[in-house]
Amino acid sequence: xxxxxxxxxxxxxxxxxxxxxxxxxxxxxxxxxxxxxxxxxxxxxxxxxxxxxxxxxxxxxxxxxxxxxxxxxxxxxxxxxxxxxxxxxxxxxxxxxxxxxxxxxxxxxxxxxxxxxxxxxxxxxxxxxxxxxxxxxxxxxxxxxxxxxxxxxxxxxxxxxxxxxxxxxxxxxxxxxxxxxxxxxxxxxxxxxxxxxxxxxxxxxxxxxxxxxxxxxxxxxxxxxxxxxxxxxxxxxxxxxxxxxxxxxxxxxxxxxxxxxxxxxxxxxxxxxxxxxxxxxxxxxxxxxxxxxx
Amino acid sequence: xxxxxxxxxxxxxxxxxxxxxxxxxxxxxxxxxxxxxxxxxxxxxxxxxxxxxxxxxxxxxxxxxxxxxxxxxxxxxxxxxxxxxxxxxxxxxxxxxxxxxxxxxxxxxxxxxxxxxxxxxxxxxxxxxxxxxxxxxxxxxxxxxxxxxxxxxxxxxxxxxxxxxxxxxxxxxxxxxxxxxxxxxxxxxxxxxxxxxxxxxxxxxxxxxxxxxxxxxxxxxxxxxxxxxxxxxxxxxxxxxxxxxxxxxxxxxxxxxxxxxxxxxxxxxxxxxxxxxxxxxxxxxxxxxxxxxxxxxxxxxxxxxxxxxxxxxxxxxxxxxxxxxxxxxxxxxxxxxxxxxxxxxxxxxxxxxxxxxxxxxxxxxxxxxxxxxxx
Numbered sequence: 001x002x003x004x005x006x007x008x009x010x011x012x013x014x015x016x017x018x019x020x021x022x023x024x025x026x027x028x029x030x031x032x033x034x035x036x037x038x039x040x041x042x043x044x045x046x047x048x049x050x051x052x053x054x055x056x057x058x059x060x061x062x063x064x065x066x067x068x069x070x071x072x073x074x075x076x077x078x079x080x081x082x083x084x085x086x087x088x089x090x091x092x093x094x095x096x097x098x099x100x101x102x103x104x105x106x107x108x109x110x111x112x113x114x115x116x117x118x119x120x121x122x123x124x125x126x127x128x129x130x131x132x133x134x135x136x137x138x139x140x141x142x143x144x145x146x147x148x149x150x151x152x153x154x155x156x157x158x159x160x161x162x163x164x165x166x167x168x169x170x171x172x173x174x175x176x177x178x179x180x181x182x183x184x185x186x187x188x189x190x191x192x193x194x195x196x197x198x199x200x201x202x203x204x205x206x207x208x209x210x211x212x213x214x215x216x217x218x219x220x221x222x223x224x225x226x227x228x229x230x231x232x233x234x235x236x237x238x239x240x241x242x243x244x245x246x247x248x249x250x251x252x253x254x255x256x257x258x259x260x261x262x263x264x265x266x267x268x269x270x271x272x273x274x275x276x277x278x279x280x281x282x283x284x285x286x287x288x289x290x291x292x293x294x
Numbered sequence: 295x296x297x298x299x300x301x302x303x304x305x306x307x308x309x310x311x312x313x314x315x316x317x318x319x320x321x322x323x324x325x326x327x328x329x330x331x332x333x334x335x336x337x338x339x340x341x342x343x344x345x346x347x348x349x350x351x352x353x354x355x356x357x358x359x360x361x362x363x364x365x366x367x368x369x370x371x372x373x374x375x376x377x378x379x380x381x382x383x384x385x386x387x388x389x390x391x392x393x394x395x396x397x398x399x400x401x402x403x404x405x406x407x408x409x410x411x412x413x414x415x416x417x418x419x420x421x422x423x424x425x426x427x428x429x430x431x432x433x434x435x436x437x438x439x440x441x442x443x444x445x446x447x448x449x450x451x452x453x454x455x456x457x458x459x460x461x462x463x464x465x466x467x468x469x470x471x472x473x474x475x476x477x478x479x480x481x482x483x484x485x486x487x488x489x490x491x492x493x494x495x496x497x498x499x500x501x502x503x504x505x506x507x508x509x510x511x512x513x514x515x516x517x518x519x520x521x522x523x524x525x526x527x528x529x530x531x532x533x534x535x536x537x538x539x540x541x542x543x544x545x546x547x548x549x550x551x552x553x554x555x556x557x558x559x560x561x562x563x564x565x566x567x568x569x570x571x572x573x574x575x576x577x578x579x580x581x582x583x584x585x586x587x588x589x590x591x592x593x594x595x596x597x598x599x600x601x602x603x604x605x606x607x608x609x610x611x612x613x614x615x616x617x618x619x620x621x622x623x624x625x626x627x628x629x630x631x632x633x634x635x636x637x638x639x640x641x642x643x644x645x646x647x648x649x650x651x652x653x654x655x656x657x658x659x660x661x662x663x664x665x666x667x668x669x
Contacts, residue, residue, distance in 0.1 A: 008504055009504065009508070012501050012502075012503075012504035012505030013504070013505050013508050013509065014505075015501070015505055016502070016505030016506055016509060017505075017509070031528075063527070063528065064528075122403070122406050122407075123399065123402045123403040123406050123423075125406075126402070126405075126406040126420075126423040126424070127402050127406075127423045127424050127426065127427035128424075128427065129424075130420075130423075130424035131424055131427060131428060134646055141519075141603045141606065141607055143638055145610065145622060145623055145626055146622065146626050146631070146634050146635075146638075149626045149627075150447065150448055150449075150626075150631065153447055153448070153629075154448065221515070225514075225515040225516075225517075228517055229517045229519055232517050232519070232520065233519065233607055236607075236610055244520075248520055248523055249523070249611075251523065252523035252526065252527070252611055252612075255527070257524070257527065260520075260523055260524055261524070263520070264517075264520045264521065264524075267516070267517045267520055268516045268517070271515050271516050271517060272512065272515065272516075275515045
């Protein structure tokens with residue numbers, strides 16, 4: 001039986017989203033009301049309930065901006081400005097995106113390299129693998145500001161320090177996933193390669209690599225999300241020059257709450273886009289390798 | 295020939311040691327405190343390499359011990375020679391460090407050859423092999439930073455980080471209390487608990503599940519850490535705002551994993567519960583929750599890291615004058631890099647302990663699961 005997409009997927013998700021938006025509006029009213037009441041009393045303004053609610057939704061620096069304020073700010077800063085202006089979210093997203101992608105590329109290559117080493121050299125497996133697992137438990141992001149400041153001290157600024165942080169964050173998931181993937185061929189398949197008298201390199205290219213592709217893409221999805229987080233956090237200590245992270249920090253300094261929220265939305269859109277792109281590539285590769293839809 | 299290939303690390307080490315003999319002494323002529331034991335160190339290395347070829351027929355254990363001593367005694371002698379000569383070490387020094395590192399690598403290779411039946415020895419090996427690797431990471435770090443005289447600001451040597459940790463235990467402890475015992479633990483417990491409760495609700499009402507799970511899956515890819523400035527604005531500078539960030543970060547992994555886990559019990563087991571006429575809650579408590587335990591612990595493990603990251607990064611946006619994130623961001627501004635590294639070491643230790651405790655709890659509660667039984 002084919003699942004009913006409309007009834008089983010779209011309606012529940014839309015309902016939950018509607019509930020979230022409603023709660024958001026109600027929350028915006030209650031969080032902004034005390035300040036607005038204070039403002040009205042000082043200005044000796046009396047307003048009807050509807051007017052009052054309207055005012056809580058249109059403060060310039062609200063505690064919790066209403067969704068439509070965020071959306072209009074987001075739309076204004078994304079589509080209405082020239083992409084080279086430093087108020088344009090597209091510009092900031094581009095800065096973040098470039099270091100994310102650079103870091104992600106290096107991180108993925110490094111992760112694959114380490115995984116190949118671990119699978120083929122027993123000493124590496126026994127000595128390096130525990131450290132890779134242990135390093136997952138370490139809050140690596142804590143190093144981010146130091147990498148930025150230290151590299152800044154020797155005049156390496158801009159894209160590279162952020163990309164290093166992204167590399168660091170993204171190579172762990174890829175390394176762990178690839179080790180799993182390269183080891184996923186079963187004994188019976190390895191035995192078959194042996195009966196073909198395949199060399200280690202042939203076994204690697206013709207059996208292990210194809211078997212590891214699904215694992216690679218799954219961990220690449222995790223890795224690209226992680227490297228985006230790395231790039232954003234890497235932008236925090238640079239003194240707010242450019243990028244989504246600096247937009248967040250500037251918003252926090254000047255209490256521009258609406259700006260913070262629209263920067264958050266920009267980051268989320270970016271994350272969703274990147275993960276989707278990796279997903280689409282995964283599907284294309286899967287089809288090219290002769291995978292059939294399950 | 296085969297024997298030579300098998301022991302290529304120790305052979306290369308021997309070649310490097312001989313090459314180092316032509317580059318002695320260990321220090322450059324300008325060094326303040328010249329050292330003269332380069333000959334001894336190179337001699338030890340060469341003897342070990344020759345010994346390796348002689349005891350080819352003996353077991354890996356003996357070879358590993360010889361290599362271990364042959365790698366670490368010269369390393370210790372080399373490092374003690376650096377004192378007072380930072381930045382004035384000659385090529386011979388680095389050649390000998392490389393040679394002893396190769397011997398340590400060979401020793402790890404031999405150790406991984408050892409097949410043992412006894413569990414105690416197996417555990418010891420499991421700990422020893424990565425320990426040697428970690429130790430060499432530190433040794434090479436120390437040798438390079440001090441041997442080349444790399445500026446302190448760029449990368450302090452591990453020994454001075456260690457001194458800094460020992461010298462500022464009180465500050466570090468106060469930071470740990472603020473960040474870990476208040477923000478991380480409270481946020482972690484509340485976040486995981488609420489994620490769990492919502493997961494049970496989502497399991498009870500299919501409509502809620504269909505709506506929440508796609509959203510939860512999407513949210514887990516988003517840079518949630520960005521809510522940190524908003525939370526700091528809402529809940530003030532103290533630990534409450536950090537706990538709020540941690541709650542938001544830990545909620546969704548728990549929700550998604552628990553819902554996935556609750557679907558893990560097989561149809562046959564559920565049919566059995568039905569034939570016992572057990573109601574929803576009985577099935578949940580006696581069958582589905584135990585079956586979901588591996589998934590729940592997976593979420594708890596992911597969250598243990600996320601919670602630490604969330605709390606530390608949230609502190610970059612404003613804190614009282616205590617806390618790990620606060621210390622990192624202010625000490626880096628004052629270029630006290632060793633303090634930053636000390637804080638990172640403490641964070642790493644705390645993260646590993648946190649993870650370890652969750653892993654131990656997992657072993658205790660899901661001892662029946664195949665991944666824990668196999669040995």
